[in-house]
Amino acid sequence: MYDYDLLVVGSANADLVIGVERRPAAGETVLGSDLAVHPGGKGANQAVAAARLGARTALLARVGDDAHGRLLLDSLRAAGVDPAGVLAGGAPTGVALITVDPSGDNSIVVSPGANGRLTPDDVRAAAPLVGSARVVSAQLEIPLESVVEAVRHLAPGSRFVLNPSPPRPLPQELLDACDPLIVNEHEAKVILGGDDGAGDAPEDWARALLARGPRSVVVTLGGEGALVASAQGVSRVPSVRVDAVDTTGA
Template sequence: MTVIAVLGSTNMDVVAYVARAPGRGETVTGRELRTVPGGKGANQAVAAARAGGEVVMIGAVGTDEYGSRLRTNLEHAGVDTDLLHTAAGPSGTAHIVVDDEGSNAIVVIPGANGTVTALGPGEKAAIAAAGLLLLQLELPMTVVTEGAMTAKARGVRTILTPSPVQPLPAGLADSVDLLIPNEHEAAELTGHTDPRAAALSLLRQVPEVVITLGSRGCLYAARGGEPVFFPAPEVTAVDTTGAGDTFVGTLAVALGEGRSVPEAVGWASSAAALCVQRPGASTSMPYRSEIDAS
Protein backbone atom coordinates (compact mmCIF):
# COMPACT_ATOMS: atom_id res chain seq x y z
CA MET A 1 0.00 0.00 0.00
CA THR A 2 1.24 3.48 -0.89
CA VAL A 3 1.96 5.60 2.19
CA ILE A 4 0.51 9.12 2.14
CA ALA A 5 2.41 11.74 4.14
CA VAL A 6 0.50 14.89 5.12
CA LEU A 7 2.49 17.97 6.08
CA GLY A 8 -0.17 20.34 7.33
CA SER A 9 -2.30 22.03 9.92
CA THR A 10 -4.43 20.76 12.76
CA ASN A 11 -7.14 23.12 14.01
CA MET A 12 -10.13 22.89 16.26
CA ASP A 13 -13.09 24.14 14.24
CA VAL A 14 -15.40 26.35 16.30
CA VAL A 15 -18.54 26.27 14.16
CA ALA A 16 -21.55 28.58 14.50
CA TYR A 17 -24.70 27.62 12.58
CA VAL A 18 -26.90 30.53 11.47
CA ALA A 19 -29.79 31.16 9.10
CA ARG A 20 -27.59 33.65 7.24
CA ALA A 21 -24.08 34.95 7.79
CA PRO A 22 -23.79 38.45 9.30
CA GLY A 23 -22.72 41.37 7.14
CA ARG A 24 -20.03 43.79 8.20
CA GLY A 25 -20.93 45.41 11.54
CA GLU A 26 -24.01 43.20 11.91
CA THR A 27 -24.94 40.80 14.72
CA VAL A 28 -27.14 37.77 14.08
CA THR A 29 -28.42 35.04 16.39
CA GLY A 30 -27.17 31.51 15.75
CA ARG A 31 -28.93 28.29 16.62
CA GLU A 32 -25.97 26.03 17.52
CA LEU A 33 -22.24 26.04 18.33
CA ARG A 34 -19.98 23.01 17.86
CA THR A 35 -16.28 22.31 18.30
CA VAL A 36 -15.09 19.82 15.68
CA PRO A 37 -11.52 18.63 15.00
CA GLY A 38 -10.29 20.09 11.70
CA GLY A 39 -7.47 21.92 9.95
CA LYS A 40 -6.84 21.36 6.25
CA GLY A 41 -3.91 19.03 6.87
CA ALA A 42 -5.70 16.94 9.49
CA ASN A 43 -8.89 16.88 7.42
CA GLN A 44 -7.03 15.52 4.40
CA ALA A 45 -5.28 12.96 6.59
CA VAL A 46 -8.58 11.75 8.08
CA ALA A 47 -10.25 11.65 4.65
CA ALA A 48 -7.40 9.58 3.22
CA ALA A 49 -7.34 7.21 6.21
CA ARG A 50 -11.10 6.65 6.13
CA ALA A 51 -10.83 5.98 2.39
CA GLY A 52 -8.39 3.17 3.13
CA GLY A 53 -5.03 4.94 2.90
CA GLU A 54 -1.99 4.46 5.13
CA VAL A 55 -1.38 7.98 6.41
CA VAL A 56 1.37 9.75 8.36
CA MET A 57 0.61 13.21 9.82
CA ILE A 58 3.41 15.79 10.19
CA GLY A 59 2.59 18.95 12.14
CA ALA A 60 1.91 20.26 15.64
CA VAL A 61 -0.81 20.67 18.24
CA GLY A 62 -0.81 22.79 21.39
CA THR A 63 -0.71 21.90 25.07
CA ASP A 64 -4.36 22.85 25.56
CA GLU A 65 -7.42 20.58 25.68
CA TYR A 66 -7.93 21.06 21.96
CA GLY A 67 -4.50 19.56 21.29
CA SER A 68 -5.44 16.30 22.98
CA ARG A 69 -8.72 16.09 21.09
CA LEU A 70 -7.03 16.81 17.75
CA ARG A 71 -4.47 14.06 18.26
CA THR A 72 -7.08 11.56 19.43
CA ASN A 73 -9.30 12.30 16.44
CA LEU A 74 -6.46 11.52 14.02
CA GLU A 75 -5.53 8.35 15.86
CA HIS A 76 -9.13 7.12 15.89
CA ALA A 77 -9.17 7.53 12.10
CA GLY A 78 -6.05 5.35 11.86
CA VAL A 79 -3.55 8.13 11.15
CA ASP A 80 0.05 7.73 12.40
CA THR A 81 0.70 10.70 14.74
CA ASP A 82 4.28 9.94 15.78
CA LEU A 83 5.43 13.08 13.92
CA LEU A 84 2.60 15.27 15.22
CA HIS A 85 4.56 17.30 17.77
CA THR A 86 3.23 19.12 20.82
CA ALA A 87 4.17 22.81 21.03
CA ALA A 88 3.79 24.97 24.14
CA GLY A 89 0.72 27.19 23.90
CA PRO A 90 -2.67 26.96 22.19
CA SER A 91 -3.59 24.73 19.28
CA GLY A 92 -4.73 26.21 15.99
CA THR A 93 -8.37 27.18 15.71
CA ALA A 94 -10.75 27.92 12.83
CA HIS A 95 -13.80 30.05 13.54
CA ILE A 96 -16.50 29.09 11.04
CA VAL A 97 -19.95 30.47 10.26
CA VAL A 98 -22.22 28.07 8.34
CA ASP A 99 -25.52 29.35 6.90
CA ASP A 100 -28.70 27.49 5.97
CA GLU A 101 -27.51 27.07 2.38
CA GLY A 102 -24.46 25.15 3.59
CA SER A 103 -22.02 27.93 2.67
CA ASN A 104 -19.28 28.94 5.09
CA ALA A 105 -16.92 31.76 6.05
CA ILE A 106 -13.75 30.96 8.02
CA VAL A 107 -11.16 32.78 10.15
CA VAL A 108 -8.06 30.68 10.98
CA ILE A 109 -5.76 31.40 13.94
CA PRO A 110 -2.57 29.32 13.48
CA GLY A 111 -1.59 28.64 17.11
CA ALA A 112 0.77 25.64 17.26
CA ASN A 113 0.78 25.38 13.47
CA GLY A 114 2.89 28.52 13.35
CA THR A 115 5.71 26.74 15.19
CA VAL A 116 6.24 24.28 12.32
CA THR A 117 8.90 26.24 10.45
CA ALA A 118 11.40 23.54 9.38
CA LEU A 119 11.66 19.79 8.91
CA GLY A 120 13.79 17.58 11.12
CA PRO A 121 15.47 14.33 10.03
CA GLY A 122 12.42 12.26 11.03
CA GLU A 123 10.02 14.38 8.97
CA LYS A 124 12.31 14.29 5.93
CA ALA A 125 12.66 10.52 6.22
CA ALA A 126 8.88 10.08 6.43
CA ILE A 127 8.35 12.17 3.31
CA ALA A 128 11.09 10.30 1.42
CA ALA A 129 9.50 6.96 2.36
CA ALA A 130 6.00 7.99 1.20
CA GLY A 131 4.46 7.54 -2.21
CA LEU A 132 2.50 10.81 -2.02
CA LEU A 133 2.82 14.06 -0.06
CA LEU A 134 -0.18 16.28 0.64
CA LEU A 135 0.46 19.97 1.33
CA GLN A 136 -1.69 23.04 2.07
CA LEU A 137 -0.84 26.63 2.99
CA GLU A 138 -1.93 26.77 6.65
CA LEU A 139 1.67 26.16 7.80
CA PRO A 140 4.49 28.71 7.30
CA MET A 141 5.48 28.90 3.64
CA THR A 142 9.10 28.05 4.46
CA VAL A 143 8.26 24.55 5.69
CA VAL A 144 5.68 23.92 2.96
CA THR A 145 8.34 24.73 0.36
CA GLU A 146 10.91 22.60 2.16
CA GLY A 147 8.49 19.68 2.24
CA ALA A 148 7.75 19.95 -1.48
CA MET A 149 11.42 20.22 -2.40
CA THR A 150 12.26 17.23 -0.17
CA ALA A 151 9.57 15.18 -1.91
CA LYS A 152 10.74 16.17 -5.38
CA ALA A 153 14.33 15.24 -4.59
CA ARG A 154 13.16 11.74 -3.64
CA GLY A 155 10.66 11.26 -6.47
CA VAL A 156 7.58 11.52 -4.22
CA ARG A 157 4.43 12.77 -5.96
CA THR A 158 3.26 16.02 -4.36
CA ILE A 159 -0.28 17.41 -4.25
CA LEU A 160 -0.81 21.00 -3.09
CA THR A 161 -4.03 22.66 -2.01
CA PRO A 162 -3.25 26.42 -2.24
CA SER A 163 -5.40 27.50 0.70
CA PRO A 164 -5.46 30.06 2.21
CA VAL A 165 -4.55 31.36 -1.23
CA GLN A 166 -1.31 33.29 -1.68
CA PRO A 167 1.35 33.56 -4.41
CA LEU A 168 3.39 30.38 -4.80
CA PRO A 169 7.17 30.80 -4.50
CA ALA A 170 9.11 29.34 -7.43
CA GLY A 171 10.71 26.68 -5.24
CA LEU A 172 7.27 25.44 -4.21
CA ALA A 173 5.55 25.61 -7.59
CA ASP A 174 8.49 23.89 -9.29
CA SER A 175 8.21 20.98 -6.84
CA VAL A 176 4.44 20.39 -7.08
CA ASP A 177 3.06 17.65 -9.35
CA LEU A 178 -0.67 18.30 -8.93
CA LEU A 179 -2.29 21.57 -7.81
CA ILE A 180 -5.88 21.47 -6.51
CA PRO A 181 -7.37 24.96 -5.99
CA ASN A 182 -11.05 25.75 -5.85
CA GLU A 183 -12.37 28.14 -8.50
CA HIS A 184 -11.90 31.22 -6.28
CA GLU A 185 -8.30 30.29 -5.45
CA ALA A 186 -7.59 29.58 -9.12
CA ALA A 187 -8.94 33.02 -10.05
CA GLU A 188 -6.86 34.67 -7.33
CA LEU A 189 -3.69 32.91 -8.52
CA THR A 190 -4.19 33.66 -12.21
CA GLY A 191 -6.53 36.62 -12.60
CA HIS A 192 -8.86 34.44 -14.72
CA THR A 193 -12.41 33.88 -13.53
CA ASP A 194 -13.03 31.31 -16.27
CA PRO A 195 -11.86 27.92 -14.87
CA ARG A 196 -10.53 26.73 -18.22
CA ALA A 197 -8.42 29.84 -18.71
CA ALA A 198 -7.24 29.61 -15.10
CA ALA A 199 -6.26 25.96 -15.54
CA LEU A 200 -4.25 26.67 -18.68
CA SER A 201 -2.49 29.53 -16.90
CA LEU A 202 -1.64 27.36 -13.89
CA LEU A 203 -0.11 24.73 -16.17
CA ARG A 204 2.74 27.16 -16.76
CA GLN A 205 3.67 26.54 -13.10
CA VAL A 206 2.70 22.91 -12.45
CA PRO A 207 2.24 19.78 -14.63
CA GLU A 208 -1.34 18.94 -13.56
CA VAL A 209 -4.29 20.91 -12.16
CA VAL A 210 -7.71 20.02 -10.76
CA ILE A 211 -9.95 23.04 -10.16
CA THR A 212 -12.87 22.17 -7.90
CA LEU A 213 -16.15 23.91 -8.77
CA GLY A 214 -18.37 23.02 -5.81
CA SER A 215 -21.72 21.53 -6.81
CA ARG A 216 -20.79 21.84 -10.50
CA GLY A 217 -17.93 19.34 -10.29
CA CYS A 218 -14.31 19.91 -11.25
CA LEU A 219 -11.99 20.59 -14.17
CA TYR A 220 -8.83 18.54 -14.79
CA ALA A 221 -5.99 19.74 -16.99
CA ALA A 222 -2.50 18.43 -17.75
CA ARG A 223 0.28 19.79 -19.91
CA GLY A 224 -0.12 18.71 -23.52
CA GLY A 225 -3.85 17.97 -23.27
CA GLU A 226 -7.23 19.68 -23.27
CA PRO A 227 -9.00 20.41 -19.96
CA VAL A 228 -11.69 17.86 -19.05
CA PHE A 229 -14.82 18.65 -17.03
CA PHE A 230 -16.19 16.15 -14.50
CA PRO A 231 -19.71 16.80 -13.14
CA ALA A 232 -20.47 16.30 -9.44
CA PRO A 233 -23.23 14.07 -8.05
CA GLU A 234 -26.45 16.01 -7.41
CA VAL A 235 -27.09 16.22 -3.66
CA THR A 236 -28.57 18.65 -1.13
CA ALA A 237 -25.73 20.29 0.81
CA VAL A 238 -26.03 20.70 4.58
CA ASP A 239 -22.48 21.90 5.30
CA THR A 240 -19.69 22.28 2.73
CA THR A 241 -16.93 22.56 5.38
CA GLY A 242 -14.32 19.90 4.68
CA ALA A 243 -15.66 18.91 1.26
CA GLY A 244 -12.56 20.08 -0.58
CA ASP A 245 -10.28 18.27 1.88
CA THR A 246 -12.37 15.13 1.52
CA PHE A 247 -11.93 15.33 -2.24
CA VAL A 248 -8.15 15.76 -1.97
CA GLY A 249 -7.59 13.03 0.62
CA THR A 250 -9.73 10.53 -1.24
CA LEU A 251 -8.18 11.43 -4.59
CA ALA A 252 -4.72 10.80 -3.12
CA VAL A 253 -5.75 7.30 -2.06
CA ALA A 254 -7.13 6.53 -5.52
CA LEU A 255 -4.03 7.82 -7.28
CA GLY A 256 -1.83 5.89 -4.86
CA GLU A 257 -3.71 2.75 -5.86
CA GLY A 258 -2.84 3.42 -9.49
CA ARG A 259 -6.31 4.42 -10.68
CA SER A 260 -6.69 6.55 -13.78
CA VAL A 261 -7.42 10.25 -13.31
CA PRO A 262 -11.08 9.97 -14.47
CA GLU A 263 -11.73 7.05 -12.11
CA ALA A 264 -9.91 8.75 -9.22
CA VAL A 265 -11.78 12.03 -9.72
CA GLY A 266 -15.13 10.25 -9.89
CA TRP A 267 -14.43 8.34 -6.67
CA ALA A 268 -13.25 11.50 -4.88
CA SER A 269 -16.31 13.42 -6.09
CA SER A 270 -18.58 10.74 -4.61
CA ALA A 271 -16.76 11.11 -1.27
CA ALA A 272 -17.13 14.91 -1.30
CA ALA A 273 -20.84 14.57 -2.14
CA LEU A 274 -21.33 12.35 0.91
CA CYS A 275 -19.40 14.83 3.08
CA VAL A 276 -21.58 17.86 2.25
CA GLN A 277 -24.73 16.02 3.27
CA ARG A 278 -23.54 15.95 6.90
CA PRO A 279 -22.56 18.69 9.37
CA GLY A 280 -18.94 19.25 10.41
CA ALA A 281 -15.59 18.71 8.74
CA SER A 282 -13.65 15.59 9.77
CA THR A 283 -16.75 14.12 11.42
CA SER A 284 -18.62 14.20 8.09
CA MET A 285 -15.98 12.40 6.03
CA PRO A 286 -17.10 9.05 4.61
CA TYR A 287 -15.49 5.64 4.99
CA ARG A 288 -14.33 3.58 2.04
CA SER A 289 -17.36 1.27 2.19
CA GLU A 290 -19.69 4.27 1.92
CA ILE A 291 -17.80 5.73 -1.03
CA ASP A 292 -17.76 2.41 -2.87
CA ALA A 293 -21.52 2.03 -2.31
CA SER A 294 -22.41 5.54 -3.51
Protein backbone atom coordinates in the same frame (compact mmCIF):
# COMPACT_ATOMS: atom_id res chain seq x y z
CA MET B 1 9.20 0.79 -0.85
CA TYR B 2 6.96 3.30 0.94
CA ASP B 3 5.79 3.11 4.55
CA TYR B 4 2.81 5.40 3.84
CA ASP B 5 0.46 5.88 0.91
CA LEU B 6 -0.01 9.50 2.00
CA LEU B 7 1.71 11.99 4.26
CA VAL B 8 -0.18 15.22 4.83
CA VAL B 9 1.95 18.23 5.79
CA GLY B 10 -0.51 20.78 7.03
CA SER B 11 -2.80 22.26 9.61
CA ALA B 12 -4.79 20.81 12.48
CA ASN B 13 -7.47 23.00 14.03
CA ALA B 14 -10.30 22.77 16.50
CA ASP B 15 -13.46 23.83 14.64
CA LEU B 16 -15.84 25.87 16.82
CA VAL B 17 -19.14 25.74 14.95
CA ILE B 18 -22.39 27.67 15.48
CA GLY B 19 -25.48 27.29 13.29
CA VAL B 20 -27.22 30.56 12.39
CA GLU B 21 -30.34 31.49 10.47
CA ARG B 22 -28.26 34.14 8.71
CA ARG B 23 -24.80 35.58 9.13
CA PRO B 24 -24.68 38.92 10.97
CA ALA B 25 -24.03 42.21 9.22
CA ALA B 26 -21.33 44.58 10.50
CA GLY B 27 -22.17 45.70 14.03
CA GLU B 28 -25.05 43.22 14.35
CA THR B 29 -25.53 40.43 16.91
CA VAL B 30 -27.51 37.30 16.05
CA LEU B 31 -28.34 34.25 18.15
CA GLY B 32 -27.16 30.83 17.06
CA SER B 33 -27.22 27.18 18.04
CA ASP B 34 -25.27 25.55 20.84
CA LEU B 35 -21.52 25.61 20.23
CA ALA B 36 -20.12 22.39 18.74
CA VAL B 37 -16.38 21.63 18.85
CA HIS B 38 -15.00 19.31 16.16
CA PRO B 39 -11.52 18.25 15.06
CA GLY B 40 -10.61 19.95 11.79
CA GLY B 41 -8.04 21.88 9.80
CA LYS B 42 -7.29 21.37 6.12
CA GLY B 43 -4.40 19.02 6.81
CA ALA B 44 -6.11 16.91 9.46
CA ASN B 45 -9.29 16.72 7.36
CA GLN B 46 -7.34 15.36 4.38
CA ALA B 47 -5.48 12.84 6.53
CA VAL B 48 -8.65 11.54 8.20
CA ALA B 49 -10.49 11.25 4.88
CA ALA B 50 -7.63 9.27 3.31
CA ALA B 51 -7.29 6.95 6.31
CA ARG B 52 -11.02 6.24 6.31
CA LEU B 53 -10.70 5.24 2.66
CA GLY B 54 -8.05 2.70 3.61
CA ALA B 55 -4.82 4.58 2.81
CA ARG B 56 -1.81 4.21 5.10
CA THR B 57 -1.72 7.82 6.26
CA ALA B 58 0.42 10.01 8.50
CA LEU B 59 0.22 13.70 9.43
CA LEU B 60 3.06 16.18 9.95
CA ALA B 61 1.62 19.12 11.89
CA ARG B 62 1.83 21.09 15.13
CA VAL B 63 -0.84 21.45 17.82
CA GLY B 64 -0.86 23.07 21.23
CA ASP B 65 -0.29 21.23 24.48
CA ASP B 66 -3.92 21.81 25.42
CA ALA B 67 -7.40 20.27 25.36
CA HIS B 68 -7.94 21.07 21.68
CA GLY B 69 -4.62 19.45 20.81
CA ARG B 70 -5.56 16.31 22.69
CA LEU B 71 -8.94 16.26 20.92
CA LEU B 72 -7.14 16.33 17.57
CA LEU B 73 -4.66 13.60 18.49
CA ASP B 74 -7.47 11.35 19.74
CA SER B 75 -9.48 11.90 16.56
CA LEU B 76 -6.49 11.14 14.33
CA ARG B 77 -5.80 7.87 16.13
CA ALA B 78 -9.47 6.91 16.01
CA ALA B 79 -9.50 7.43 12.23
CA GLY B 80 -6.37 5.34 11.73
CA VAL B 81 -3.97 8.23 11.02
CA ASP B 82 -0.42 7.79 12.34
CA PRO B 83 0.17 10.91 14.51
CA ALA B 84 3.92 10.28 14.92
CA GLY B 85 4.65 13.50 13.02
CA VAL B 86 2.31 15.68 15.09
CA LEU B 87 4.34 17.99 17.34
CA ALA B 88 2.87 19.62 20.45
CA GLY B 89 3.60 22.97 22.07
CA GLY B 90 4.87 26.39 21.07
CA ALA B 91 1.42 28.03 20.90
CA PRO B 92 -2.23 27.16 21.48
CA THR B 93 -3.86 24.78 19.01
CA GLY B 94 -5.21 26.54 15.93
CA VAL B 95 -8.90 27.38 16.05
CA ALA B 96 -11.47 27.98 13.30
CA LEU B 97 -14.55 30.02 14.22
CA ILE B 98 -17.30 28.84 11.87
CA THR B 99 -20.89 29.93 11.29
CA VAL B 100 -23.13 27.74 9.14
CA ASP B 101 -26.45 28.87 7.67
CA PRO B 102 -29.45 26.62 6.82
CA SER B 103 -28.22 26.12 3.23
CA GLY B 104 -24.92 24.69 4.51
CA ASP B 105 -22.84 27.70 3.45
CA ASN B 106 -20.30 28.90 5.97
CA SER B 107 -18.11 31.79 7.02
CA ILE B 108 -14.79 30.99 8.70
CA VAL B 109 -12.17 32.95 10.64
CA VAL B 110 -9.01 31.00 11.51
CA SER B 111 -6.55 31.70 14.32
CA PRO B 112 -3.50 29.70 13.15
CA GLY B 113 -1.97 29.22 16.59
CA ALA B 114 0.47 26.30 16.60
CA ASN B 115 0.04 25.80 12.84
CA GLY B 116 2.08 28.95 12.31
CA ARG B 117 4.92 27.47 14.40
CA LEU B 118 5.51 24.43 12.17
CA THR B 119 8.94 25.54 11.01
CA PRO B 120 11.33 24.43 8.24
CA ASP B 121 13.52 23.02 11.03
CA ASP B 122 10.57 20.85 12.13
CA VAL B 123 10.18 19.59 8.57
CA ARG B 124 13.91 18.89 8.20
CA ALA B 125 13.82 16.90 11.42
CA ALA B 126 10.95 14.87 9.93
CA ALA B 127 12.76 14.26 6.62
CA PRO B 128 12.68 10.45 7.06
CA LEU B 129 8.90 10.66 7.46
CA VAL B 130 8.53 12.83 4.33
CA GLY B 131 10.73 10.45 2.38
CA SER B 132 8.69 7.42 3.42
CA ALA B 133 5.45 8.48 1.66
CA ARG B 134 4.33 7.68 -1.88
CA VAL B 135 2.26 10.89 -1.98
CA VAL B 136 2.83 14.06 0.06
CA SER B 137 -0.02 16.57 0.26
CA ALA B 138 0.11 20.11 1.63
CA GLN B 139 -1.93 23.29 2.03
CA LEU B 140 -1.00 26.82 3.07
CA GLU B 141 -2.45 27.07 6.58
CA ILE B 142 1.15 26.49 7.69
CA PRO B 143 4.18 28.67 6.80
CA LEU B 144 5.00 28.66 3.08
CA GLU B 145 8.69 28.08 3.76
CA SER B 146 7.82 24.87 5.62
CA VAL B 147 5.91 23.58 2.59
CA VAL B 148 8.89 24.41 0.37
CA GLU B 149 11.14 22.50 2.78
CA ALA B 150 8.88 19.45 2.50
CA VAL B 151 9.35 19.19 -1.28
CA ARG B 152 13.12 19.10 -0.76
CA HIS B 153 12.80 15.77 1.05
CA LEU B 154 10.42 13.91 -1.28
CA ALA B 155 11.33 10.32 -2.07
CA PRO B 156 12.36 9.55 -5.67
CA GLY B 157 9.27 8.66 -7.68
CA SER B 158 6.86 10.11 -5.13
CA ARG B 159 4.17 12.67 -5.90
CA PHE B 160 3.49 16.10 -4.37
CA VAL B 161 -0.05 17.53 -4.24
CA LEU B 162 -0.67 21.16 -3.23
CA ASN B 163 -3.90 22.97 -2.44
CA PRO B 164 -2.64 26.57 -2.01
CA SER B 165 -5.30 27.73 0.43
CA PRO B 166 -5.28 30.42 1.67
CA PRO B 167 -3.68 31.50 -1.62
CA ARG B 168 -0.54 33.53 -2.15
CA PRO B 169 2.13 33.79 -4.87
CA LEU B 170 4.15 30.57 -5.05
CA PRO B 171 7.91 30.18 -5.58
CA GLN B 172 9.02 28.35 -8.71
CA GLU B 173 10.51 25.48 -6.70
CA LEU B 174 7.08 24.72 -5.28
CA LEU B 175 5.20 25.09 -8.58
CA ASP B 176 7.62 22.73 -10.32
CA ALA B 177 6.96 20.00 -7.72
CA CYS B 178 3.14 20.03 -7.97
CA ASP B 179 1.38 17.04 -9.52
CA PRO B 180 -1.31 18.28 -9.29
CA LEU B 181 -1.72 21.87 -8.17
CA ILE B 182 -5.37 22.05 -6.99
CA VAL B 183 -7.08 25.46 -7.00
CA ASN B 184 -10.51 27.04 -7.05
CA GLU B 185 -11.35 30.16 -9.07
CA HIS B 186 -10.14 32.61 -6.41
CA GLU B 187 -6.90 30.72 -5.77
CA ALA B 188 -6.17 30.47 -9.50
CA LYS B 189 -6.49 34.24 -9.93
CA VAL B 190 -4.24 34.98 -6.94
CA ILE B 191 -1.49 32.66 -8.18
CA LEU B 192 -1.73 34.00 -11.72
CA GLY B 193 -1.38 37.48 -10.23
CA GLY B 194 -3.62 39.34 -12.65
CA ASP B 195 -1.93 37.86 -15.72
CA ASP B 196 -3.75 39.64 -18.57
CA GLY B 197 -3.00 36.75 -20.91
CA ALA B 198 -4.61 34.15 -18.65
CA GLY B 199 -8.10 34.59 -20.14
CA ASP B 200 -11.50 34.54 -18.46
CA ALA B 201 -12.53 30.88 -18.69
CA PRO B 202 -11.52 28.12 -16.26
CA GLU B 203 -9.90 26.25 -19.16
CA ASP B 204 -7.70 29.31 -19.75
CA TRP B 205 -6.68 29.46 -16.08
CA ALA B 206 -5.82 25.77 -16.09
CA ARG B 207 -3.57 26.14 -19.15
CA ALA B 208 -1.95 29.31 -17.78
CA LEU B 209 -1.21 27.62 -14.46
CA LEU B 210 0.18 24.55 -16.20
CA ALA B 211 2.57 26.81 -18.11
CA ARG B 212 3.94 28.06 -14.76
CA GLY B 213 5.55 24.69 -14.02
CA PRO B 214 3.20 22.12 -12.40
CA ARG B 215 3.04 18.70 -14.02
CA SER B 216 -0.75 18.80 -13.73
CA VAL B 217 -3.44 21.24 -12.56
CA VAL B 218 -6.95 20.74 -11.18
CA VAL B 219 -9.37 23.69 -11.11
CA THR B 220 -12.38 22.98 -8.88
CA LEU B 221 -15.67 24.54 -9.97
CA GLY B 222 -18.05 23.77 -7.10
CA GLY B 223 -21.28 22.26 -8.34
CA GLU B 224 -19.94 22.34 -11.90
CA GLY B 225 -17.26 19.75 -11.16
CA ALA B 226 -13.58 20.28 -11.97
CA LEU B 227 -11.11 20.71 -14.81
CA VAL B 228 -7.96 18.59 -15.11
CA ALA B 229 -5.05 19.92 -17.17
CA SER B 230 -1.83 18.11 -18.07
CA ALA B 231 0.47 17.66 -21.04
CA GLN B 232 -2.27 15.44 -22.51
CA GLY B 233 -4.79 18.31 -22.59
CA VAL B 234 -7.71 19.66 -20.56
CA SER B 235 -10.75 17.60 -19.55
CA ARG B 236 -13.81 18.28 -17.40
CA VAL B 237 -14.96 16.00 -14.58
CA PRO B 238 -18.61 16.40 -13.48
CA SER B 239 -19.48 16.76 -9.81
CA VAL B 240 -21.43 14.24 -7.76
CA ARG B 241 -24.81 15.71 -6.83
CA VAL B 242 -25.53 15.73 -3.08
CA ASP B 243 -27.71 17.64 -0.62
CA ALA B 244 -25.26 19.95 1.17
CA VAL B 245 -25.46 19.92 4.96
CA ASP B 246 -22.26 21.81 5.81
CA THR B 247 -19.57 22.80 3.30
CA THR B 248 -16.87 23.11 6.00
CA GLY B 249 -13.96 20.93 4.89
CA ALA B 250 -15.46 20.26 1.46
